[in-house]
Amino acid sequence: MTCTVDFVSFSYYMTGCVTADEKRNQQARGNILRMVPSPHLASSEWGWQIDPIGLRTLLNELADRYQKPLFIVENWIGRGR
Numbered sequence: 001m002t003c004t005v006d007f008v009s010f011s012y013y014m015t016g017c018v019t020a021d022e023k024r025n026q027q028a029r030g031n032i033l034r035m036v037p038s039p040h041l042a043s044s045e046w047g048w049q050i051d052p053i054g055l056r057t058l059l060n061e062l063a064d065r066y067q068k069p070l071f072i073v074e075n076w077i078g079r080g081r
Contacts, residue, residue: 007070009070009073010071012072015051
């Protein structure tokens, strides 16, 4: 039995970065995903990094891959005010 979908829905929360710097990795240990902040992105007052280009990159990739309408069901971009 083949099943098809009419759309793709997804959640987008944040961009993650990794580093080879062990000292910075130790500082990231409290983060559930062990990510370090990107020095190239602004952060909201909650500490969430704001990355509209990362979201756009994901949208382009999903659109190209699945050729279906896309729905962002939840995001925390710019969470704060």
